[in-house]
Amino acid sequence: MTSTHRTRTPRERYRDQTRAEIKQIAVSQLAAGGVEGVALLRIAKEIGMSGPALYRYFASRDDLLTELVVDAYQAVAADIRAVDIAAGGRTALHALATAxxxxxxxxxxLYLLIQGTPVPGFRAPDETVAHAREVLGPFLAVFAEGRPSGSVEPLVDEFARWLRDDTAVAAWVEQRTGLSPEEPAAAVALTGAITAWSQLHGTVGLEAAGQFAGMGHRPATLLAAQVDMLADAFQLA
Structure with missing residues (x-):
């Protein structure tokens, strides 16, 4: 068998190392000053490179932000995939939410980069949708077991229509659950995953932004209570 593996040249390795160093500095700037703190010229100065030279690695600030967004999605998706959801039900839901x-x-x-206030003028590439779905994928499997209570049935009906109208979403749900779009459980799985996403983003996003500072509760306790309410709404065991 002929191997298709090709050894990278020293030039290619140097380029990859330099790009990784640029991204590392950008993440540090992001942590220190938010998206507004990410500045290509300051990165170039820190790395000992001219501004024009840095643009050979990233064509623009948006180009750099795009890679940071993709990297962040891949990192959180890896942590979510590592969760053991074999127990199913609310136990699995709590484990995913905690992760x-x-x-x-x-x-x-990094969380606020992908889920926080949109960056003015920046449009994430279409590929980020696939990365976001990797984060939500395991939630589909958990909610496929659900039996929606009356309060969420109108929402299930709307998501059932979405499944019928959007072949890409239908294919994603079927891939993750084995359910065809026509099966009622497919709409339940999608409804549960999207509802969980909105609930988790609300609580986790507020905590990440420091909005709970000075309040008399632990964010983890609030999240656990919300997960239980969500599990109750879908009658997860």
Whole structure:
């Protein structure tokens, strides 16, 4: 068998190392001053490179931010995939929610980059949708077991229509659950995953942004209560 592996040249290795160093500095700037603190010229100065030279590695600030967004999604998706959801039900839901929160509070600057206030003028590439779905994928499997209560049935009906109208979403749900779009459980899975995303983003996002400072509760306790309410709404065991 002929191997297709090709050894990278020293030039290619140097380029990859330099790009990684640029991104590392950009993440440090992001942590210190938010998105507004990410400045290519300051990165160039810190790395000992001229501004024009740095543009050979990243064509623009948006180009650099795009890679940081993709890297962040890949990192949180890896943590979510590592969760054991074999137990199913609310146990699995709590485990997924905890993994997401743990990742977010450990690097709030990255969480807010992908889930916080949109960056003026910046449009994330279409590929980020696929990365976001990697984060939500395991939630689909958990909610596929659900039996929606009356309060969420109108929402399930709307998501059932979405499944019928959007072949890409239908394919994603089927890939993650094995359910065809026509099966009622597919709409339940999608409804639960999107509802969980909105609930978790609300609580985790507020914590990551420091909005709970000075309040008389632990964010982890609030999140656990919300997860239980969500599990109750879908009658997860």
């Amino acid at each position: 997401l929160r743990d990742w977010a509070v450990a690097q709030p600057h």
